[in-house]
Ligand SMILES: Nc1ncnc2c1ncn2[C@@H]1O[C@H](COP(=O)(O)OP(=O)(O)OP(=O)(O)O)[C@@H](O)[C@H]1O
């Protein structure tokens with residue numbers, strides 16, 4: 201990221217996009233924006249950055265504030281975890297931000313965890329117990345749906361995993377990704393109550409010109425996401441093996457078949473594969489007589 205010394209003034213004609221300044225969402229957010237051709241340049245103390253390529257200004261904020269900033273129209277759009285978005289939605293009586301697109305990164309689960317020694321019998325275990333969490337609404341909503349009453353929810357803003365050992369709570373409800381933090385603190389997953397990933401959200405009442413720009417941004421994100429795993433695969437192969445080769449490659453599009461100079465029997469096959477191409481599949485292609493196999497990254501893809 202490049203550094204700019206000063207924040208430019210707020211300009212009402214530009215889209216304001218709220219993103220996490222630093223943390224678990226930030227790197228992937230800036231990477232996705234860069235893949236969309238949008239470079240965010242900001243200095244350490246800066247909370248606002250102007251994108252030169254499009255009329256977009258980026259607000260660099262704490263992730264918890266993003267749903268409120270977008271719902272109130274202070275920001276036109278934002279990138280935030282579904283966990284934080286849904287927690288805010290359950291808390292909100294007025295209009296909330298709309299989900300425009302699932303972005304496929306910062307995937308994690310919201311889980312209720314108990315000490316490893318507990319023989320967990322099911323949701324009724326929590327009756328009369330205390331659960332420490334930063335997600336009181338998602339936790340209460342899940343308990344209500346399971347018909348479990350008389351649970352005390354204790355708010356914590358981090359380090360939840362320490363609460364059971366301190367006797368502060370019987371269980372926690374927090375983010376789990378690899379499960380390492382639970383393991384290290386003698387806890388295990390009892391229930392997964394929510395699956396999360398980053399979302400592009402937008403204010404419900406954006407004026408027409410701004411909605412069009414947000415749609416354009418969403419389309420660029422879709423293209424960047426589509427090209428992430430996609431590969432352009434080229435090889436020479438016997439004409440008779442074309443049908444079998446199509447079965448091996450995870451591309452949905454029909455391949456391009458090109459004649460090879462001086463050969464009736466062999467052809468060049470070019471195909472866009474929209475899913476990851478594995479080494480096993482390349483070995484299979486070789487087994488079908490393919491040679492000179494090249495797998496190339498795709499920078500951008502619009503379909
Ligand atoms: N271990 C993890 N693996 C993957 N995604 C995660 C993980 N922990 C959190 N997330 C996702 O990233 C989001 C931001 O997490 P982070 O830990 O950066 O939040 P934070 O400490 O509240 O940050 P902030 O300072 O912006 O308030 C979470 O709301 C969740 O969607």
Ligand SMILES: O=P(O)(O)OC[C@H]1O[C@H](OP(=O)(O)OP(=O)(O)O)[C@H](O)[C@@H]1O
Pocket residue numbers: 224358359374375376377378379380381382
């Ligand atoms: O299952 P794992 O892979 O161990 O990840 C889960 C941990 O990650 C998050 O915290 P983070 O490390 O971001 O620290 P934080 O409490 O400062 O947010 C979350 O709150 C868990 O504690």
Ligand SMILES: [Mg+2]
Pocket residue numbers: 262263264
């Ligand atoms: Mg936060």
